[in-house]
Amino acid sequence: MAPKVLISDKLSDAAVQIFKDRGIEVDFQPDLGKDKDKLAEVIGKYDGLAIRSATKVTEKILAAADNLKVVGRAGIGTDNVDKDAASKKGVIVMNTPFGNMITTAEHAIAMMFAVARQIPEASASTHAGKWEKSKFMGVELTGKTLGVIGAGNIGGIVCDRARGLKMKVVAYDPYLSNKKADNMGVEKVELDELLARADFITLHVPYTESTANILSRENLAKTKKGVRIINCARGGLVDEEALADALKSGHVAGAAFDVFKVEPATENPLFNLPNVVCTPHLGAATSEAQENVALQVAEQMANYLLTGAVENALNMPSVTAEEAKVMGPWLTLAGHLGSFIGQMTDEPIRAINILYDGSVGSMNLDALNCGVVAGIMKRANPDVNMVSAPVVAREKGIQISTTNQDKSGVFDGYVKVTVVTAKRERSVAGTVFSDGKPRFIQIKGINIDAEIGQHMLYTTNNDVPGIIGLLGNTMGKNGVNIANFTLGRNEAGGEAIALLYIDDALPHDVLKTLEGTGMFNQVKPLEFMVS
Numbered sequence: 001m002a003p004k005v006l007i008s009d010k011l012s013d014a015a016v017q018i019f020k021d022r023g024i025e026v027d028f029q030p031d032l033g034k035d036k037d038k039l040a041e042v043i044g045k046y047d048g049l050a051i052r053s054a055t056k057v058t059e060k061i062l063a064a065a066d067n068l069k070v071v072g073r074a075g076i077g078t079d080n081v082d083k084d085a086a087s088k089k090g091v092i093v094m095n096t097p098f099g100n101m102i103t104t105a106e107h108a109i110a111m112m113f114a115v116a117r118q119i120p121e122a123s124a125s126t127h128a129g130k131w132e133k134s135k136f137m138g139v140e141l142t143g144k145t146l147g148v149i150g151a152g153n154i155g156g157i158v159c160d161r162a163r164g165l166k167m168k169v170v171a172y173d174p175y176l177s178n179k180k181a182d183n184m185g186v187e188k189v190e191l192d193e194l195l196a197r198a199d200f201i202t203l204h205v206p207y208t209e210s211t212a213n214i215l216s217r218e219n220l221a222k223t224k225k226g227v228r229i230i231n232c233a234r235g236g237l238v239d240e241e242a243l244a245d246a247l248k249s250g251h252v253a254g255a256a257f258d259v260f261k262v263e264p265a266t267e268n269p270l271f272n273l274p275n276v277v278c279t280p281h282l283g284a285a286t287s288e289a290q291e292n293v294a295l296q297v298a299e300q301m302a303n304y305l306l307t308g309a310v311e312n313a314l315n316m317p318s319v320t321a322e323e324a325k326v327m328g329p330w331l332t333l334a335g336h337l338g339s340f341i342g343q344m345t346d347e348p349i350r351a352i353n354i355l356y357d358g359s360v361g362s363m364n365l366d367a368l369n370c371g372v373v374a375g376i377m378k379r380a381n382p383d384v385n386m387v388s389a390p391v392v393a394r395e396k397g398i399q400i401s402t403t404n405q406d407k408s409g410v411f412d413g414y415v416k417v418t419v420v421t422a423k424r425e426r427s428v429a430g431t432v433f434s435d436g437k438p439r440f441i442q443i444k445g446i447n448i449d450a451e452i453g454q455h456m457l458y459t460t461n462n463d464v465p466g467i468i469g470l471l472g473n474t475m476g477k478n479g480v481n482i483a484n485f486t487l488g489r490n491e492a493g494g495e496a497i498a499l500l501y502i503d504d505a506l507p508h509d510v511l512k513t514l515e516g517t518g519m520f521n522q523v524k525p526l527e528f529m530v531s
Helices: 013-021 036-045 059-063 083-090 101-117 119-127 153-164 179-182 191-197 217-221 240-249 286-308 322-342 365-377 389-395 467-477 508-516
Strands: 004-007 023-028 048-051 068-072 093-094 147-149 168-172 202-203 228-233 253-256 275-280 349-358 397-404 413-420 425-432 439-443 446-451 455-462 482-489 495-500 522-527
Touching: 004 013, 004 036, 013 023, 013 286, 023 153, 036 059, 036 147, 059 083, 093 286, 101 119, 101 153, 101 202, 101 228, 101 253, 101 275, 101 286, 147 153, 147 191, 153 179, 153 389, 168 191, 217 240, 240 253, 240 349, 322 365, 322 413, 322 425, 322 439, 322 495, 322 522, 349 365, 365 389, 365 397, 389 397, 397 467, 439 495, 446 495, 455 467, 467 482, 467 495, 467 508, 508 522
Parallel strands: 004 023, 004 048, 048 068, 068 093, 147 168, 147 202, 202 228, 228 253, 253 275, 349 397
Antiparallel strands: 349 413, 413 425, 425 439, 439 446, 446 482, 455 495, 455 522, 482 495
8 A cells, every 4th residue: 555645734746746756645735734633633544744834743643643654844943843752653753954054044145235235224215215325324245254153054155155255254163173164264263252353243053052142142242343143043042132232232233133032023122123134034935945845855755655764864763674673772872872972072073983892883883873973963953863963073074983893891792982072082882781771881981880861960070988978968958869870980099980860850059069069070960862
């Protein structure tokens, strides 16, 4: 029986035809996604669901999706899909991460031109029958310094376009290597230097804990007087109220925003201010981009439904069904090892070295590598997946190497991950026990045996008496329950580590209490995706 796909949002006729040409039965109902109850009523008949942003794939929808195998999102954002619920249901979630890069970059460049020459205000004035030529004095882009915050896929295209405009480009990106910056023809700088030098600042980073309010009131005060700021990336990267104040004071000469902290943005501190250009999240809104992502998602879904090939999946690695049965726990371990390294590393990574020892060396190492790299990269880019992670790493100039060796220790097989930065090397190793549960077995060369939980606490200290009691008492006094407590040291009186598996996320005040004791060299809360 041919697979059946429901398209519940507007997709191009060409995308619909791809399904038909591949022998897939397709039901094109572009307005159905707006009716949650009706969608829940009919979703059980389909093997695949193709969507844009209007359809909300909730836990309720997934609960009714008894035959659903894949959800394909034509676009990059998947906030409208409950990925945890999809994973539990065994439904793959795919997106098309590279279909709208050029379109979004071009919009940022267009917004920069618009705010430099006050084009929207001048247009409105002229349409009103006025001829206020002297009122709209602009600035040239040629010779100006553009500060690019985030030099990844889209940011990299903006850098290239800006250089074509004869602008000087400086870039801040913790994951941008010096070699990659040289190849791009940009100058890599720290954030404070970018703020002080840039005539224009454009943002191209995802919204994460580390990038939220990256242009805070404090950082806006560090900018060059007369700077113009463009945000076509994500809302919440800029303190909008602080920016409004800076615009009113004249410190910031203009701003161009396509994204806002709250969307749809029916009101905002930036609205109706002079020389502020606003658009309603149009970064990906070109006919070419919409067509590209529609065609891509149709091809990806058809490939999976007909051959089992997995492309651009957010919740599943690119492996065959046969491999998945054996590799599942090892893929989970690979992600945990990468996540540990990623959460511990703040400097730009130059290289990732992955060692496979024993039985694991006979598995699909490409998929395991992707799992490790995705785990590392997710801290900086939550949208990265096992398919796109190696591409992102390669674009950042990160060298990835793999070593496969025969069984060399007490474990039947293990994986060791080492990252190299300009300052240090950091390593962690793990294995999978016979019960199928991944474990950390070595950190910084110190042997341990640690169960992996969603919420963990990692500490380092000099090997002195009282650390166990201090940790236990502090946790107990603050109502933090310890599920598992693992210790290790390199030698008596040397360096020691502790890894605590706790029931809930560590409260900030408990973290500060531990740091304030002066007994620890490092105190680091960790989070892992554990099903």
